[in-house]
Amino acid sequence: MELHEALRATGAVREFTDEPVDDATLARILDTARFAPSGGNRQAWHVVVVKDAGIRRGLREAYLPVWYDYLAISAAGMVPFAPVTDRDAERSAVEASAASIAADAAADPGGFAEHFDEVPVLLAVLADLRALAAVDRDLGRYTLAGGASIYPFVWSLLLAARDEGLGGVVTTMVIRREPEVRALLGVPDEMAIAAVVAMGHPVRQPTRLRRRSIADFTTVDRVDGSPFDG
Numbered sequence: 001m002e003l004h005e006a007l008r009a010t011g012a013v014r015e016f017t018d019e020p021v022d023d024a025t026l027a028r029i030l031d032t033a034r035f036a037p038s039g040g041n042r043q044a045w046h047v048v049v050v051k052d053a054g055i056r057r058g059l060r061e062a063y064l065p066v067w068y069d070y071l072a073i074s075a076a077g078m079v080p081f082a083p084v085t086d087r088d089a090e091r092s093a094v095e096a097s098a099a100s101i102a103a104d105a106a107a108d109p110g111g112f113a114e115h116f117d118e119v120p121v122l123l124a125v126l127a128d129l130r131a132l133a134a135v136d137r138d139l140g141r142y143t144l145a146g147g148a149s150i151y152p153f154v155w156s157l158l159l160a161a162r163d164e165g166l167g168g169v170v171t172t173m174v175i176r177r178e179p180e181v182r183a184l185l186g187v188p189d190e191m192a193i194a195a196v197v198a199m200g201h202p203v204r205q206p207t208r209l210r211r212r213s214i215a216d217f218t219t220v221d222r223v224d225g226s227p228f229d230g
Contacts, residue, residue, distance in 0.1 A: 011206030013167025044131035120200035167202030
Protein backbone atom coordinates (compact mmCIF):
# COMPACT_ATOMS: atom_id res chain seq x y z
CA MET A 1 0.00 0.00 0.00
CA GLU A 2 1.31 3.45 -0.92
CA LEU A 3 1.89 5.82 2.01
CA HIS A 4 -0.60 8.32 0.58
CA GLU A 5 -3.30 5.65 0.54
CA ALA A 6 -2.42 4.34 3.99
CA LEU A 7 -2.69 7.81 5.52
CA ARG A 8 -6.11 8.30 3.97
CA ALA A 9 -7.51 4.83 4.67
CA THR A 10 -6.29 3.82 8.12
CA GLY A 11 -9.41 4.27 10.19
CA ALA A 12 -10.48 2.95 13.57
CA VAL A 13 -11.38 -0.75 13.50
CA ARG A 14 -13.34 -2.25 16.38
CA GLU A 15 -14.72 -5.42 14.79
CA PHE A 16 -12.35 -8.33 14.37
CA THR A 17 -12.56 -11.88 13.12
CA ASP A 18 -11.59 -14.80 15.37
CA GLU A 19 -8.36 -15.30 13.44
CA PRO A 20 -5.40 -14.91 15.79
CA VAL A 21 -2.41 -12.67 15.10
CA ASP A 22 0.82 -14.63 15.40
CA ASP A 23 3.77 -13.34 17.39
CA ALA A 24 5.94 -12.99 14.30
CA THR A 25 3.47 -10.57 12.72
CA LEU A 26 3.18 -8.58 15.93
CA ALA A 27 6.96 -8.45 16.19
CA ARG A 28 7.17 -7.00 12.66
CA ILE A 29 4.60 -4.35 13.58
CA LEU A 30 6.55 -3.36 16.68
CA ASP A 31 9.80 -3.43 14.73
CA THR A 32 8.42 -0.92 12.23
CA ALA A 33 6.67 1.29 14.79
CA ARG A 34 9.83 1.72 16.90
CA PHE A 35 11.16 4.17 14.30
CA ALA A 36 8.50 6.72 15.26
CA PRO A 37 9.85 10.15 16.24
CA SER A 38 10.15 11.21 19.86
CA GLY A 39 11.62 14.16 21.75
CA GLY A 40 15.40 13.82 21.96
CA ASN A 41 14.99 10.35 20.41
CA ARG A 42 14.40 9.12 23.95
CA GLN A 43 11.72 6.65 22.83
CA ALA A 44 9.95 6.90 26.19
CA TRP A 45 7.43 4.19 25.45
CA HIS A 46 7.03 0.73 26.92
CA VAL A 47 4.64 -1.83 25.48
CA VAL A 48 2.94 -4.62 27.38
CA VAL A 49 1.56 -7.37 25.16
CA VAL A 50 -1.41 -8.54 27.19
CA LYS A 51 -2.02 -12.27 26.71
CA ASP A 52 -3.15 -13.48 30.13
CA ALA A 53 -6.91 -14.07 30.18
CA GLY A 54 -7.32 -12.73 33.71
CA ILE A 55 -5.48 -9.52 32.97
CA ARG A 56 -7.51 -9.09 29.80
CA ARG A 57 -10.73 -9.46 31.78
CA GLY A 58 -9.40 -6.90 34.26
CA LEU A 59 -8.82 -4.43 31.43
CA ARG A 60 -12.38 -5.02 30.21
CA GLU A 61 -13.76 -4.39 33.68
CA ALA A 62 -11.77 -1.16 33.87
CA TYR A 63 -12.94 -0.14 30.41
CA LEU A 64 -16.67 -0.75 30.70
CA PRO A 65 -17.77 1.74 33.41
CA VAL A 66 -15.78 4.51 31.77
CA TRP A 67 -17.34 3.66 28.41
CA TYR A 68 -20.83 3.88 29.87
CA ASP A 69 -19.98 7.24 31.46
CA TYR A 70 -18.70 8.35 28.05
CA LEU A 71 -21.97 7.35 26.40
CA ALA A 72 -24.01 9.11 29.08
CA ILE A 73 -22.08 12.35 28.70
CA SER A 74 -22.31 12.15 24.91
CA ALA A 75 -26.06 11.61 25.11
CA ALA A 76 -26.32 14.83 27.11
CA GLY A 77 -24.73 16.73 24.23
CA MET A 78 -21.27 17.22 25.75
CA VAL A 79 -17.79 16.14 24.73
CA PRO A 80 -16.92 13.43 27.25
CA PHE A 81 -14.11 14.31 29.66
CA ALA A 82 -13.20 17.51 27.82
CA PRO A 83 -10.66 19.58 29.78
CA VAL A 84 -12.87 22.65 29.32
CA THR A 85 -16.44 21.71 30.19
CA ASP A 86 -19.21 22.00 32.75
CA ARG A 87 -18.13 19.37 35.31
CA ASP A 88 -21.41 19.58 37.23
CA ALA A 89 -23.42 18.93 34.08
CA GLU A 90 -21.08 16.08 33.25
CA ARG A 91 -21.61 14.47 36.65
CA SER A 92 -25.37 14.93 36.35
CA ALA A 93 -25.38 13.19 32.99
CA VAL A 94 -23.49 10.23 34.40
CA GLU A 95 -25.75 10.00 37.44
CA ALA A 96 -28.85 10.21 35.26
CA SER A 97 -28.15 7.56 32.67
CA ALA A 98 -24.85 5.67 32.95
CA ALA A 99 -26.40 2.90 35.05
CA SER A 100 -29.30 2.39 32.65
CA ILE A 101 -26.90 2.35 29.68
CA ALA A 102 -24.87 -0.34 31.44
CA ALA A 103 -28.02 -2.36 32.16
CA ASP A 104 -29.14 -2.15 28.54
CA ALA A 105 -25.70 -3.26 27.38
CA ALA A 106 -25.77 -6.22 29.76
CA ALA A 107 -29.03 -7.38 28.21
CA ASP A 108 -27.59 -7.39 24.69
CA PRO A 109 -24.83 -9.43 23.04
CA GLY A 110 -22.57 -6.41 23.46
CA GLY A 111 -20.04 -4.78 21.20
CA PHE A 112 -16.37 -3.86 21.25
CA ALA A 113 -16.37 -2.67 24.85
CA GLU A 114 -18.22 -5.67 26.27
CA HIS A 115 -15.87 -8.04 24.43
CA PHE A 116 -12.72 -6.01 24.91
CA ASP A 117 -10.89 -8.96 26.44
CA GLU A 118 -11.54 -11.08 23.34
CA VAL A 119 -9.70 -8.79 20.91
CA PRO A 120 -6.86 -10.77 19.25
CA VAL A 121 -4.14 -8.30 20.29
CA LEU A 122 -4.14 -5.88 23.22
CA LEU A 123 -1.11 -3.64 23.58
CA ALA A 124 -0.85 -1.42 26.65
CA VAL A 125 1.37 1.53 25.79
CA LEU A 126 3.05 3.22 28.74
CA ALA A 127 4.96 6.50 28.89
CA ASP A 128 8.10 6.94 30.98
CA LEU A 129 7.48 10.32 32.63
CA ARG A 130 11.19 10.72 33.33
CA ALA A 131 11.93 10.90 29.62
CA LEU A 132 9.23 13.29 28.36
CA ALA A 133 10.06 16.90 27.57
CA ALA A 134 6.66 18.20 28.68
CA VAL A 135 7.43 21.86 27.97
CA ASP A 136 3.88 22.89 28.91
CA ARG A 137 4.17 21.18 32.30
CA ASP A 138 4.02 24.42 34.32
CA LEU A 139 1.48 26.44 32.34
CA GLY A 140 -1.41 25.78 34.71
CA ARG A 141 -3.57 24.20 32.06
CA TYR A 142 -4.10 20.74 30.67
CA THR A 143 -0.73 19.49 29.42
CA LEU A 144 -0.33 18.08 25.91
CA ALA A 145 3.28 18.36 24.84
CA GLY A 146 4.57 15.19 26.46
CA GLY A 147 2.23 13.12 24.33
CA ALA A 148 4.11 14.26 21.23
CA SER A 149 6.82 11.77 22.19
CA ILE A 150 4.41 8.85 22.63
CA TYR A 151 1.42 9.07 20.30
CA PRO A 152 3.40 9.13 17.03
CA PHE A 153 4.58 5.67 18.09
CA VAL A 154 0.97 4.62 18.74
CA TRP A 155 -0.07 5.86 15.31
CA SER A 156 2.89 4.04 13.76
CA LEU A 157 1.60 0.83 15.35
CA LEU A 158 -1.69 1.27 13.50
CA LEU A 159 0.00 2.13 10.20
CA ALA A 160 2.30 -0.87 10.50
CA ALA A 161 -0.70 -3.06 11.31
CA ARG A 162 -2.50 -1.73 8.24
CA ASP A 163 0.50 -2.70 6.13
CA GLU A 164 0.11 -6.25 7.47
CA GLY A 165 -3.56 -6.33 6.47
CA LEU A 166 -4.71 -5.82 10.05
CA GLY A 167 -6.78 -3.11 11.67
CA GLY A 168 -6.95 -1.55 15.09
CA VAL A 169 -7.96 1.32 17.29
CA VAL A 170 -6.39 3.45 20.00
CA THR A 171 -8.36 3.39 23.24
CA THR A 172 -7.79 5.55 26.31
CA MET A 173 -10.79 4.64 28.45
CA VAL A 174 -8.82 2.60 30.98
CA ILE A 175 -6.78 5.67 31.92
CA ARG A 176 -9.79 6.80 33.97
CA ARG A 177 -9.23 3.71 36.12
CA GLU A 178 -5.46 4.03 36.24
CA PRO A 179 -4.88 2.71 39.79
CA GLU A 180 -6.60 -0.57 38.92
CA VAL A 181 -4.77 -0.89 35.63
CA ARG A 182 -1.43 -0.11 37.25
CA ALA A 183 -1.98 -3.01 39.61
CA LEU A 184 -3.01 -5.32 36.77
CA LEU A 185 0.04 -4.54 34.66
CA GLY A 186 2.60 -3.85 37.37
CA VAL A 187 3.14 -0.27 36.22
CA PRO A 188 5.76 1.60 38.30
CA ASP A 189 5.18 5.12 39.63
CA GLU A 190 7.42 6.76 37.04
CA MET A 191 5.28 5.50 34.17
CA ALA A 192 1.82 6.53 32.98
CA ILE A 193 -0.71 4.64 30.90
CA ALA A 194 -0.94 6.36 27.51
CA ALA A 195 -3.26 4.02 25.62
CA VAL A 196 -4.34 0.50 24.88
CA VAL A 197 -4.18 -0.49 21.22
CA ALA A 198 -6.66 -3.16 20.13
CA MET A 199 -5.65 -4.97 16.97
CA GLY A 200 -6.64 -7.90 14.78
CA HIS A 201 -7.96 -9.04 11.42
CA PRO A 202 -10.79 -6.63 10.59
CA VAL A 203 -14.28 -7.75 9.68
CA ARG A 204 -14.25 -4.75 7.33
CA GLN A 205 -11.23 -2.70 6.37
CA PRO A 206 -11.97 1.06 6.17
CA THR A 207 -11.51 2.56 2.73
CA ARG A 208 -13.18 5.98 2.78
CA LEU A 209 -12.79 8.21 5.83
CA ARG A 210 -14.67 11.44 6.49
CA ARG A 211 -12.74 14.45 7.74
CA ARG A 212 -13.14 18.22 7.84
CA SER A 213 -11.80 20.25 4.92
CA ILE A 214 -8.48 22.09 5.19
CA ALA A 215 -10.25 25.45 5.35
CA ASP A 216 -12.26 24.27 8.35
CA PHE A 217 -9.19 23.96 10.57
CA THR A 218 -6.44 26.08 8.96
CA THR A 219 -6.12 29.88 9.06
CA VAL A 220 -3.46 32.39 8.03
CA ASP A 221 -1.37 34.24 10.64
CA ARG A 222 -3.90 34.14 13.50
CA VAL A 223 -6.64 31.89 14.85
CA ASP A 224 -9.16 34.44 13.56
CA GLY A 225 -7.27 34.86 10.26
CA SER A 226 -8.64 34.06 6.86
CA PRO A 227 -9.09 30.38 6.03
CA PHE A 228 -6.20 28.70 4.25
CA ASP A 229 -7.32 26.38 1.50
CA GLY A 230 -4.33 26.32 -0.83
